[in-house]
Amino acid sequence: MIVLLVAGTLQIGLFTNAYALEKHAKQAVAQLGVEATFEKSGDYDEYARYGLLATPGLVVNDKLVSSGKAPAVSQVVTLLTNVVANSLTREAA
16 A cells, blocks of 8 residues: 655645645546555654655655655656555565
């Protein structure tokens, strides 16, 4: 299972880059057909923990994979595919 953390301001009724990132990440997960848990954070201490300097940020399985933009769905698919491949490689070793 993949754990995704979307870091940034997510306000209902307000379209933000963090909102776009969350939407793209959910679409990417659906395309890949993988199990994922989504978390959201607006906590600056958590940003620092991951080395996030510009929001929005996408953290996958405790690793910052994107920051400062909302990547397109295809880019998020690539990021998640790499994470899944790396996880499988580690499990096989």
